[in-house]
Amino acid sequence: xxxxxxxxxxxxxxxxxxxxxxxxxxxxxxxxxxxxxxxxxxxxxxxxxxxxxxxxxxxxxxxxxxxxxxxxxxxxxxxxxxxxxxxxxxxxxxxx
Numbered sequence: 787x788x789x790x791x792x793x794x795x796x797x798x799x800x801x802x803x804x805x806x807x808x809x810x811x812x813x814x815x816x817x818x819x820x821x822x823x824x825x826x827x828x829x830x831x832x833x834x835x836x837x838x839x840x841x842x843x844x845x846x847x848x849x850x851x852x853x854x855x856x857x858x859x860x861x862x863x864x865x866x867x868x869x870x871x872x873x874x875x876x877x878x879x880x881x882x
Contacts, residue, residue: 803842
């Protein structure tokens with residue numbers, strides 16, 4: 787496998803994780819008026835997206851190790867649930 791193909795595989799593996807992280811953080815800012823806590827733990831938009839991205843990549847890596855290949859819908863569902871839970875923690879959702 788050439789370096790180009792390896793880079794292509796890695797970027798295609800992390801693309802859903804980055805997309806979900808960015809969209810989740812942006813939508814949480816849009817709908818933050820409905821949340822009890824107005825200030826997230828990670829103040830920066832980029833810090834929140836980076837934390838959610840790392841969580842998403844870890845979940846996708848676990849799905850790859852469990853199922854033996856990537857792209858399973860169960861891995862994507864677990865990624866979305868983990869991203870939502872991470873965002874809930876950053877917005878201090880337990881204070882509701």
